[in-house]
Each structure stands twice: as structure tokens, then as C-alpha cells.
Amino acid sequence: MSEGQEQQIASVSSPEPLSAELQEIAGDLTTGGCVRAGRPELLTTPENLLPLLNRLHELPEPYSRLTDLCGVDWGDRVQVVYALCRGYGAEMVLVKVDLPRAQAEVPTVTGLWQLAFWPEREVAEMFGVTFVGHPNCEHLLLPEGFVGYPLLKDYEYDRSNPLLSPDPLREDPDAVLGGPPSEDETGAS
Amino acid sequence: MTWDPTCVTEELVVNMGPQHPSTHGVLRLILRLDGERVLEVRPDIGFLHSSLEKIAERLDYRQYLPYTDRYDYLCAMANELAYVRAVESLLGVEPTPRCQWIRVMMAEMNRIASHLVYYGALGMDTGATTVFLYCFRERERILQLFEDASGQRLLYHYFRIGGLRNDLPPGFCEGLRSFLDEFPRRVAEYDALLTRNRIFRSRTEGVGYLSPEAALSYGVTGPTLRGSGVSYDLRRAAPYYVYPELEFDVPTRPEGDVMARHLVRQEEMLQSVHLLHQCLDRLPPGEINVKVPRKLKPDPGEIYVRIESPRGELGVYLISDGSEKPYRLHWRAPSFHNLQAYPEMCQGAYVADLVAILGSLDIILGDVDR
Amino acid sequence: MGLRELEDRLRQLPGNLPRAPEQPLRRWAQTHHEGGLSVAFINVVDKVLDTGRACSTWGLQFGLACCAIEMMAVGASRYDLDRFGVFFRGSPRQADAMLVAGTLTLKMADVLRRLYDQMPEPRYVIAVGNCAISGGRFYHHAYSVVRGVDRVVPVDIYVPGCPPRPESFIDAIRKLHQLMRRESIADTIGHGERQHEDFFRKRELP
Ligand code: SF4
Numbered sequence: 001m002s003e004g005q006e007q008q009i010a011s012v013s014s015p016e017p018l019s020a021e022l023q024e025i026a027g028d029l030t031t032g033g034c035v036r037a038g039r040p041e042l043l044t045t046p047e048n049l050l051p052l053l054n055r056l057h058e059l060p061e062p063y064s065r066l067t068d069l070c071g072v073d074w075g076d077r078v079q080v081v082y083a084l085c086r087g088y089g090a091e092m093v094l095v096k097v098d099l100p101r102a103q104a105e106v107p108t109v110t111g112l113w114q115l116a117f118w119p120e121r122e123v124a125e126m127f128g129v130t131f132v133g134h135p136n137c138e139h140l141l142l143p144e145g146f147v148g149y150p151l152l153k154d155y156e157y158d159r160s161n162p163l164l165s166p167d168p169l170r171e172d173p174d175a176v177l178g179g180p181p182s183e184d185e186t187g188a189s
Numbered sequence: 190m191t192w193d194p195t196c197v198t199e200e201l202v203v204n205m206g207p208q209h210p211s212t213h214g215v216l217r218l219i220l221r222l223d224g225e226r227v228l229e230v231r232p233d234i235g236f237l238h239s240s241l242e243k244i245a246e247r248l249d250y251r252q253y254l255p256y257t258d259r260y261d262y263l264c265a266m267a268n269e270l271a272y273v274r275a276v277e278s279l280l281g282v283e284p285t286p287r288c289q290w291i292r293v294m295m296a297e298m299n300r301i302a303s304h305l306v307y308y309g310a311l312g313m314d315t316g317a318t319t320v321f322l323y324c325f326r327e328r329e330r331i332l333q334l335f336e337d338a339s340g341q342r343l344l345y346h347y348f349r350i351g352g353l354r355n356d357l358p359p360g361f362c363e364g365l366r367s368f369l370d371e372f373p374r375r376v377a378e379y380d381a382l383l384t385r386n387r388i389f390r391s392r393t394e395g396v397g398y399l400s401p402e403a404a405l406s407y408g409v410t411g412p413t414l415r416g417s418g419v420s421y422d423l424r425r426a427a428p429y430y431v432y433p434e435l436e437f438d439v440p441t442r443p444e445g446d447v448m449a450r451h452l453v454r455q456e457e458m459l460q461s462v463h464l465l466h467q468c469l470d471r472l473p474p475g476e477i478n479v480k481v482p483r484k485l486k487p488d489p490g491e492i493y494v495r496i497e498s499p500r501g502e503l504g505v506y507l508i509s510d511g512s513e514k515p516y517r518l519h520w521r522a523p524s525f526h527n528l529q530a531y532p533e534m535c536q537g538a539y540v541a542d543l544v545a546i547l548g549s550l551d552i553i554l555g556d557v558d559r
Numbered sequence: 560m561g562l563r564e565l566e567d568r569l570r571q572l573p574g575n576l577p578r579a580p581e582q583p584l585r586r587w588a589q590t591h592h593e594g595g596l597s598v599a600f601i602n603v604v605d606k607v608l609d610t611g612r613a614c615s616t617w618g619l620q621f622g623l624a625c626c627a628i629e630m631m632a633v634g635a636s637r638y639d640l641d642r643f644g645v646f647f648r649g650s651p652r653q654a655d656a657m658l659v660a661g662t663l664t665l666k667m668a669d670v671l672r673r674l675y676d677q678m679p680e681p682r683y684v685i686a687v688g689n690c691a692i693s694g695g696r697f698y699h700h701a702y703s704v705v706r707g708v709d710r711v712v713p714v715d716i717y718v719p720g721c722p723p724r725p726e727s728f729i730d731a732i733r734k735l736h737q738l739m740r741r742e743s744i745a746d747t748i749g750h751g752e753r754q755h756e757d758f759f760r761k762r763e764l765p
Binding site for chain 3: 207208214215235236237238239240243244247248255256258259262263306309321322323325326328329332342343344554555
């Protein structure tokens with residue numbers, strides 16, 4: 001499956017193969033990977049995620065800093081992207097996990113980095129991903145009781161909600177104001 | 190009245206915000222208190238969540254530019270810089286040298302303006318209202334320059350994909366120079382007024398400690414991190430545009446308390462002045478725009494761009510699927526991650542310290558909630 | 560009041576109702592006394608009260624987003640709102656006018672309404688910025704931005720701009736003072752709480 005996806009998300013600066021070093025470190029835990037604009041990307045599965053991150057974390061020069069965590073909706077699958085940095089340096093690697101949309105479950109990484117608490121909650125409420133083992137996966141940015149996962153591609157907001165509904169005057173001024181002004185009205189004003 | 194040893198004290202849960210004069214926007218803090226001491230702080234965010242990431246998927250690359258200003262409204266130029274850089278790298282376009290210098294200049298000016306708001310707000314939070322007025326006096330001068338260049342005071346929409354809206358207006362460089370000549374003296378004034386004030390010092394020194402290890406784990410960046418003794422600045426670590434050619438220090442402080450973060454920001458304003466002097470001296474003449482197609486359709490691909498905004502590491506993760514609209518845009522919001530470390534800093538603090546610690550984080554709720 | 564109740568309450572609302580021109584005090588003065596004198600007395604009281612109100616307006620600073628920064632700038636050195644007697648307070652209980660500046664989101668909507676309900680009468684609302692007027696830039700695609708503050712509280716003055724220039728801000732304050740000078744205690748006494756029907760009360764400027 002990784003082959004097809006690599007084709008799909010081919011790169012601006014055409015992806016190159018992984019460096020030998022990363023291939024050796026992570027080869028058996030990944031299902032694909034490439035280097036894009038000088039930045040490696042690793043594709044893995046939910047089962048292999050934690051071992052892979054642990055391994056990256058325990059290198060002699062570890063990728064010790066998680067800087068970012070986000071989700072991407074690719075239609076039939078949801079991808080969770082982890083951005084790891086090598087210490088406080090410029091080197092960065094993206095670890096991506098593909099999850100089927102119907103059963104999106106991935107282990108939490110809050111045990112490794114405290115940073116993951118909020119971003120995981122955010123991805124959970126925006127994409128409907130379940131982070132197994134997350135201590136508190138309530139809504140973070142959205143109000144309690146919000147229905148739906150807004151960052152999924154097919155999400156549409158609730159237009160019947162009186163707080164969000166389109167303004168009738170703006171949508172159809174004629175219906176509200178009773179038609180366009182007649183000739184002499186405009187002339188008078 | 191004598192003290193009754195059998196008297197039991199109870200924990201108290203207090204709700205601070207979301208409408209509170211010293212929360213710097215709409216942040217809600219749920220506090221668990223034992224008398225004056227804070228046992229637990231739980232920030233509740235999302236009161237300014239304005240769907241910016243979703244909107245990006247519905248608009249085309251150019252239409253989204255004004256929204257980047259609205260994302261972290263105190264450093265609009267930095268956001269524009271990050272977004273424009275991301276789109277340009279997707280398109281494979283390199284801005285002209287003059288454009289790069291002007292962009293760096295604007296970003297640094299915006300850093301000063303943003304730190305001035307921080308400075309005034311921290312003064313207000315700790316009870317020194319006057320500093321706020323002084324800081325806004327200088328800030329108005331920068332805003333005036335921005336307004337001359339872009340036509341807007343706060344949200345500029347000055348960077349365009351492939352260049353700038355217009356070249357610098359006549360008189361801009363002179364105006365900026367006179368401001369830069371005067372500004373260090375003003376900083377000394379604030380320093381005397383606020384930083385060396387005994388009350389302020391006793392309220393900030395040793396308060397809100399953040400260890401470098403915790404900062405690493407929470408992904409804290411920016412001046413907040415540098416106040417904990419880690420010298421990490423993306424302008425140094427992963428330089429972009431003309432930063433490699435410029436000479437500047439990355440101020441750091443080992444103490445990790447509110448005062449350390451405060452001093453780092455104060456020093457950073459002076460470093461920005463230093464940078465701006467160099468920019469003005471070396472600003473090359475020439476074109477500011479490169480040709481980009483009318484319809485922007487980057488090849489399918491993705492890019493992760495990071496820059497140093499006044500609040501820390503600002504990242505843009507942009508995915509293109511070959512159409513006119515971004516497929517996905519994700520902001521790595523520095524305030525979001527910095528705020529997450531807030532409960533850690535508040536351990537064992539008093540209620541009155543909370544506000545000072547929050548002020549020293551310099552969060553912007555638009556940045557936290559997106 | 561939670562967000563759900565607020566939404567339900569808004570759903571049941573019949574629409575824009577004009578405010579009932581009921582003035583119990585004035586009616587009483589006209590019928591029970593030598594009409595003219597009492598009415599003149601009310602007018603004098605009005606003048607004193609309204610001048611006081613207009614000369615010292617305490618605003619509830621309800622800053623939400625970018626416009627709030629402009630609001631701070633207006634209150635600070637160069638534009639100096641204190642000249643107009645405007646003083647920002649953090650508490651609704653002491654405020655005459657609420658300045659809603661910024662993007663109102665779903666999560667914030669019921670908080671706004673609650674704070675409005677806590678303000679003493681007569682109360683005024685100024686909506687600052689396109690976001691507060693109609694959702695502004697977020698009108699078309701946002702899933703979490705309320706399309707205008709006036710869906711939640713009645714608004715007296717709208718200040719367009721994204722963000723509005725400080726000058727238009729000051730203009731709004733002057734308009735507010737005009738409104739205040741037209742307020743009569745005859746309108747407020749006997750009304751107590753403004754009722755559910757004037758949820759969407761609108762006042763016209765002279
Ligand atoms: S109207 Fe414009 S400036 Fe004001 S809050 Fe909305 S987006 Fe920000």
C-alpha cells in the first residue's frame with residue numbers, strides 16, 4: 001500500500017530514497033519512507049508506532065524532541081503525523097501513521113512526551129481518532145457536546161444552528177426586503 | 190481569637206476567566222486552591238477557536254493570506270512570512286534578495302512591537318500600569334511605519350506570494366532609523382521603571398520555575414525556553430532568508446523564572462534593533478517581486494516550514510494535492526505548546542503569582558486556539 | 560445557561576420584535592398630576608442623569624481577538640479614551656456599556672450572554688469589528704464562529720472594520736454618548752429587567 005501512496009503524494013522536489021542510516025535504524029518497523037526536500041519521512045503502522053518512536057528516542061544522537069502532532073484526512077484513511085527533531089537542531093523527521101477511517105485507533109505517545117496531551121485531544125476531536133491510553137480525551141477546542149469531526153473533508157457545519165445559520169438578508173435580500181427597489185424609488189432617493 | 194487546631198481547611202475550586210482582565214484574552218483557568226496556595230491549574234482553551242485550518246481548505250492559496258494575519262494578531266508579519274515561505278517552497282519560487290531583506294526587516298520590527306505589548310501587559314498584570322502607556326507610545330511609532338508601508342495598523346497583508354505588496358514607501362528608512370536611534374534609550378527607561386523596581390522583582394524572581402527537561406518534554410520554545418537556559422533560536426538553528434549573514438546574539442538566562450523570561454525578551458528587543466540597523470545598512474536595491482503564475486497550482490507534495498516568531502517556533506505544515514486550494518494546512522502554534530507547560534510552572538505558586546507567570550509566557554489566544 | 564439552552568432559546572424566538580413603547584412613569588405623571596410640571600421634572604432629572612452617564616462611561620472590556628488589541632491601543636497613549644470619560648472595567652456589574660471586540664465563537668457565546676445579563680440597566684452594547692457584526696471573514700466557512708454578536712445580545716452601535724481604526728472607535732463612543740443623552744428614566748423605571756421580547760431591541764440614532 002505504501003507504494004501507491006508514495007505515488008499519490010509525490011513531492012515537489014521529487015522524493016528521494018531514505019538515507020542508509022535511517023533505513024538501518026527504522027527499516028523493519030516502517031512500511032515506507034522517503035526524503036522530501038531534505039527531510040525524511042517514515043510511514044508506519046499503529047502497532048509499530050511506539051517501538052519506532054522509542055527507537056528514534058534512544059539513538060546515540062536521539063530524535064528527542066516531539067515538536068508537532070497533527071492529523072490529515074486522506075479520504076478513506078486518516079493519517080496522524082508526528083514531527084520529531086534531533087535535539088534542538090535543524091534536523092527533523094516526520095513519522096506518519098495511516099489509520100482506516102472506520103476504526104482509527106492509535107496508541108498514545110503521552111508517555112514519551114508531555115507535549116502530546118493537547119495535540120492528541122485536538123486530533124481526536126477534529127478527526128475522530130481514538131488515542132488508546134490517553135488519560136483524558138475530552139473536547140479541547142470545541143464546546144462540549146459538539147457533534148461531528150470538523151476537519152474531516154466531508155464535514156459541513158450545521159446550518160440550522162441559529163448561531164451559525166447564514167444571514168437571510170445576505171443570502172436572499174429580495175425575499176427579506178420585498179424585491180429590488182422600483183425605478184421611481186431609486187430616482188427619489 | 191485563638192487558633193483552633195481542630196479547624197479543618199477545605200480545598201476550593203475557583204474559576205478564573207474566560208472573561209478576565211488579566212488572562213490576555215479568552216482563557217479559562219480552573220484552579221484548585223488550598224488557601225492562597227495553588228494545588229492544581231487546569232487551563233480550558235478553545236474560546237477563540239475560529240476554524241482557521243478548515244478555512245484554508247476552502248480558499249485558494251492567495252485568498253488565505255489575510256487569514257494568516259488573524260491567526261496570531263500580534264505578529265502578523267511573522268505568520269505571513271511562514272505561510273508565504275511555505276507556499277513559495279511548494280511552488281519552487283525564490284523571492285528576490287531585496288524582498289528577502291524587507292521581509293526580515295518587517296519580521297524584526299514586528300518582534301519589537303509584539304514584545305512591547307508583552308512588556309506593557311506584564312507590567313499591568315503585576316500592578317504597574319504606567320509601563321503599559323509608555324510601551325504603547327513606542328509601539329504606535331512602529332505601527333505608523335507599518336501603516337505607511339502596508340496601509341494597515343495591525344493586520345498587514347503586506348507579503349504576497351512571490352514578493353511584497355509594494356516597495357518601501359519614501360521616508361520609511363529614515364523614519365525607521367530615527368526610531369531605532371531612540372529606542373534603546375526607551376528600553377533603558379522601561380528597565381528603570383519596571384525591571385529594576387523592587388516590587389516587580391520580588392514578584393517575579395524565583396516564581397514560575399521551568400526546568401529545561403520539562404521544557405523539552407512540553408515542546409516549549411521561544412523566549413520562554415531561552416529563559417530556562419536553552420539557547421535555541423530557529424534564526425540560528427535552521428536559518429532562513431538572510432539571517433545567516435546577519436550578526437546577532439541569542440540571549441539566554443539560566444534561572445528559568447518569570448524574571449529570566451522577562452529579561453530575555455527585553456534583551457531580544459535590543460537585538461532586533463541591532464538586526465534592523467544591519468538590514469538598513471545592507472538593504473540592496475532591485476526588484477521586489479518575482480513572476481508567479483496567475484493561478485497557483487503547486488505540484489502535489491508537502492512542506493513543513495518553521496520560523497522563529499516572537500512567541501517561539503512557528504510551523505506551517507502545508508499539503509498540496511495539485512489543485513488551487515491547499516489540501517491541508519496545519520499551524521504549529523508556539524503559544525499552544527507553551528501554555529501546556531503552564532500548570533508545571535504553577536506548582537506551589539500563590540494565586541497572585543499565577544497572573545505574573547501567565548504574563549511571562551506571552552501567549553496569544555488566537556495562536557492557542559487557531 | 561449553557562450553549563445548548565442558548566441555542567434552544569434562540570430557536571424559539573419569533574423574530575425581530577420592536578420594543579414596546581411602554582413608559583409607566585411618564586403615563587402616571589401625565590394622568591395623576593398637573594401633567595406639565597411632573598413631566599418637566601422628569602425631564603430635568605433625565606438631563607442630570609444622562610449627562611452624568613455620558614460623561615463617565617464605564618465600559619466592560621470584552622476583548623476577544625485582534626480587535627481587542629486595537630481596543631487596548633485606543634485606551635493607551637496616543638488615542639487616550641479617558642478623554643471621553645471612558646474607563647475600562649473588568650466586571651459587568653459596574654459597566655454601562657459592553658464593548659465586544661473580536662471573533663465570538665460557539666464556546667464563548669453563552670458566556671457573553673451571561674455577562675450581558677449581569678450588567679445593570681440601562682446597558683449598551685457596541686459591536687466592534689466585522690467579526691462582531693456578522694462573523695466577518697469567518698462568515699462563509701467557519702464551523703465555530705457565531706455570525707454576529709447580535710444573534711446573542713442586542714447591539715446598539717456597530718463599528719465596521721477589520722480591525723476598525725481607532726478613530727472609528729472614538730466615533731462609536733461619541734455615538735454612544737448621543738444615545739445616552741436620549742435615555743429617560745421614564746423608560747427604564749417600571750421595566751426592571753428587559754424582557755425576553757426585546758432580545759433584538761434596536762435603537763435608532765437621532
Ligand atoms: S474583525 Fe478582523 S480584526 Fe477584528 S477580530 Fe475579526 S478578524 Fe480580527
